[in-house]
Amino acid sequence: MSVQIAPAPDLATLLRGLDGFGDAPALRWFAAAGEQALSYRELAQRLEAAAARLRAHGVSRGGRVLLLAESGLPWAIGALAVLRAGGVLLPLDAHSPDDTLQHVLTDAAPVLVLTDAEHAPRCAGCGAPVLLVDGLAESDPVPTVPADAGIDPASPAVMFYTSGTTGPPKGVPLSHANLLYQLRTVAALDLARPGDRVLLPLPMHHVYPFVIGLLLPIVAGVTLLLPGATTGAQIMQALREGRASVLIGVPRLYRALLEGIDGRVAGLPPVSRHLLGGLRAAARWSAPRLGAGVARRLLAPLHRQMAPQLRLLACGGAALDADLDAALTALGWQVAVGYGLTETSPLLTLRMPGQCRSGSAGRAVPGTELRLAAPEAGEEDLPAGAGAIEVRGPGVFGGYFDLPQANRQAFTADGWFRTGDLGRLDEDGCLEVLGRASTLIVTESGKNIQPEEVEAVYQAHPLIAEAAVLQVDRRLVALLVPQQPATEAALREAVAEQSRQLPSYQRVVEFALTFEPLARTALGKLRRHLLAERYRQARQAAGGPPPDAAPLAAADQALLRDPRARAVWDFLHERYPDRPLTPDSHVQLDLGLDSLGWLNLGMDIAARSGAQLSEDAIARIATVRDLLREVSLADTAPPATLLDDPLAALDAQQRRWLRPVPVWLMPLRAALLGLTWLLMRVFFRLRVTGREHLPASGPFLLAPNHGSYLDAPALGAALGRRGLRELCWAGWTGIMLGSPLMRAISRLARVLPMDSERRALSSLAFGLAALRAGNALVWFPEGARSRTGALEPFLPGIGLLLEHTDVPVLPVYIEGAYRAWPIHRRWPQAGRISVHIGAPIRATELLAGPGPGQPHERAARALREAVAGLIRARLAGPPAP
Incomplete structure (x- = not known):
């Protein structure tokens, strides 16, 4: 059943009726200082107080109010209060440059500026009164805002400023009628349902999150969840604690979510990884044929671990690639994709779950007309059937603010709006957006360039x-x-x-x-x-690698004298070898380290430098230079301090995983090993060399290359009966702990769960504790499967382990697994796999290896060279026996 929106002639009247939802939960804000929650009755009271205070500061019907503040609960209340008071909201990115802010102040001439304490100094002397949004509804009670009858539905309610083809940003006024049409149309499409909890992790000053993410849930009476920040940890907290059922996002957020899942699956122990891999393959097959519901049931452990209630991913702001679209559906989520512009308030087309094909923008929303015009001169070689997208309907704005020339260019003679995009329609009436006919670039994060x-x-x-x-x-x-x-x-x-x-x-x-x-x-x-x-x-x-970047400035050279900053700088160069990295590189838009991307790199940064970055520190980081400064200032102990006493970094529950497999489970463990050996011998003609190098007793470390899902079962089968001894496998196992069955499989395989929710170095302490307890340990130093089959750089975690133990280290070359099942292939194919175990090397020898850097860095390089030596020997020698 779809949500219902009460009849109202304007947004002020619609917001006046919010108390009709009573004590139903309206807003939950997971702020750093603690969660804040409001019922609809409480929200209505706050809006009345805030709107009355705005009236007392001179905001009357049609008065423009600039809102310049960080997104959060105060922002939401301030924006809604402006609409409730009958004013015109001017939302602006709090991080807009000063020339943009000055242009908006001059162009729109607001009667009031709403801001927060952080940005108030920028607004001093702006020519309009300045009021802090944080306490807008927190002061003494004020008279109720009188009913403001007579608001013309065609008059502006919100005015966004957006980049045009030339010149400064243009004002885009959206009327009450524009927005009411959009809200009622989307509400009737059964995307949001009564009882939903909608998570909005996007800045609200853009039209898409403002209309679809803020206004729609509030006027429909469902619960809106706001994270305390846009970092991965804050978003995941809101997903879980808020039991979100709908997520409003952009492609970059969803790609980071998918990369995080893939990265953790790649680090699972062999049995767990193969089981989940089979389930994902079945889900990929069933999703386009049987629907996302079947895929969701197949991947129930994954959903229980991440966000049990999440069913719908709404995507807008930029085009969603077909591969990402299909991958999200294959994971069991419903995906709704919208296309539109600020000028169309915003949705023009919508692809409902199960409609059209992946990558399509969907069909025109009810009441909106769409046509394709002939391409301009010089663009005749576009794909067949393509044309310029033109639209008209109740959601299309009436024209740019005070720009008659721009309006003449934006509209055709018969009143259709030129979107500036190219597209074509398929036989089902679904729109494929091919790109912008104008020069504007829209990034995957929704940023206009x-x-x-x-x-x-x-x-x-x-x-x-x-x-x-x-x-x-x-x-x-x-x-x-x-x-x-x-x-x-x-x-x-x-x-x-x-x-x-x-x-x-x-x-x-x-x-x-x-x-x-x-x-x-x-x-x-x-x-x-x-x-x-x-x-x-x-x-x-x-051809060849990219050239070196420009020389570093003196201040940056001084910053890199800090060993921890230098360690992270070197790590970033290794991570992004094909990019001209500089201290000015933007970590979000140049490196993709926004939101969940920080979670995926936190382990590596902590392992390399010993610095544990707080959520506040991450929020302050904009460039690589900022990252290096935060690392150098981080108040944390060096890696040696934590790893000298590894058990201190593990809680009682983690220590349970270090216990040996119970005697009564050993027959099952032996049967599993025997079945693995049989499958590897029959289908992959497994051969093993160097088994004599395995120590007869005591702890040791196996360091194999990693190019395939078949690596772990091949190595397990190669160890044979010695695999029954106290052998542990290090890997990320959060997904495998979602049910009793998954926990049992992980326990049987002796997987050491590396928990991403804890401090990153605790995972290294886990491995060290296993070695000191006398176990053998398998550790894949590359961290993830190679995408090309070539040996990747070894991550510093292996070196940090060796820095605190002198166990024998055995390099291992697994030959043929990549050919049998590379990362880009869905299923394996039969072939020959050989496992070559090298002679043991003492940790002290590796730590004393040649080259610059800290001992753990030299050890990682030396161990990689040992594995590379096995590869070279195999290439130069006779075929495997």
Whole structure:
């Protein structure tokens, strides 16, 4: 049953009726200082008080109010109070540059500025009264706001400022009628249901999260959940504690969510990983044929571990790639995808779960008309059936604020709005958005970038004749034509010099050189739909690794004298070897370290530097330089302090996993090992060399390469009866602990669960405790499967272990597993797998290895070289027996 929205002529009247939902939960804010919750009755009271206070400060019907603050409960109450008072809300990104803020103040002439304590100094002297939003509804009681009859539904309710094709941001007024149409239309589509709990982890100053994420749940009477911050830990807390059933997100959030799941599955012990891999394969097959519900039941342990109540992922703000779309559905979630613009308030099309194909933007929402116009001159070689998307309907705005010339360009003679996008319709009436016909780039995080403005900055350098900015693999890159013969190093210095004039999110992270003029239309416009192929060809022709970045400034060199900052700097270069990393690189838009991405890297950063970054520290990080500063200032003990007493880092429940397998389970463990050996021998003709190198007693460490799901069963079978001894496997097992059955399998395999919710170094302490208890330990030093089959760099965790124990270390080369089941293939194929066990090396020898860096870094490199030596010996020697 869909939610219902009460009849009302305007938003002020609609919000006045919120107390009709009574004591039902309205808002929960998981703030750092503690959770705050409001019922609908309490929310209505706060809105009445806040609206009355706004009236007392001169806000009357139609008065514009600028809201410049961080997202959260005070922001939501301030925004709703402006609408309740009959004013016009002007939401602006709190981190907008000063020139944008000044332009909005001048252009819109607000009667009042709502802000928070952090941003209040920026608003001083702005020409309008300034009021703190945090205490807007917290003071003494005030008179109830009188009924404000007579609001014209066609008058503005909200005005967003959005990037245009040229010039400063343009005001986009959306009327009460625009927004009421949008709310009622989406509510009738049965996406949100009574009793839902909607999590909104996005900044609310954008139209999509404001209308669909804030307004719709509130006026529909369902519960809205707001995380305390947009970091991964805060979002996961709100998902779990709030029992969210609907998530409002953008593609980048969902990609980070998927990468986090994949990364943890890759680190599972062999039995658990294979079991879950089979379930995921069955879910991938069933999802497009039988629906997401079947896939959800197959993957019930995963859902119980992450977010048991979550059923619907709503995606907007940027295009959702078909592969990501299909992957989310295959995990058992319903996915709804919307397409639209700020000017259309926002939804134009919506793909309901199960409708259209993956990657489609869906069908036009009821009441909205859509047509494809002929492409402009010079764009005739677009795909067949493609055209410029034009729309009309109740959600389309009436025109830009005080910009008659822009309005004449935005609308056709017969009143259709030109979206600036290209698209085509399939036989089912589903829209495929091909890209922007205009020059605006919309990143996967929903950030707007005007490439012409960025190109002008780079072209201003004397060495650069032409520059074309585009997106490749969700990164901002440039295709450059040199002004005169110049080395690539000189051009890189030129790019670095010009980048300092741009905001971080507008800086290109890579470039390619071409010596032919860029293709243009008869009117001199870049033919942007041809740039991706030209860029690919230029990169392919160049070949080789990217050139070095520009020299570091003196202040940055001083920062890197801190050993922990240097360790993280070196780690980032290893992690992103194909990117010109600089201290100014933006961690969110250049490296993708937003939200859940921090969770995926926290272990590596902590292992490399010993620094444990708090949520507050992560929130302060914008650039690589900020990250290095936080690492150098982090108040945490070095790795040695924690690892000298590993049991101190483990609680009683974790210590249980160190106990030997009970005697009565040993026959089952032996049967499992025998079955694994039989399967590996029959289907993969398993051969083993170097088994004589295994120590007869005492702890030791096995360090194999990792290229396939078959690595662990192959190694387990290769160890044979010695696999029955006290052998442990290190890996991420959060998913495998979701049910008694999963826990039993993990217990039988002697998996040491590496818990991402604890301090990252506790996982290293877990491995060290296992070795000191006399166990043998299997540790995959690469951390994840190789995507190419080549040996990847070894992560520093293995070196930190060796720094605190002198057990024998056996390098292992697993040959043929990647060919049989590479990362990009769904199912394995029969082949030959050989396991080559090298001679043991003492930890002290590895720690004394050559090269720069700390002992644990040298040990990791030396151990990798030992595994690489096994590979070279196999390539040079006779075939495996």
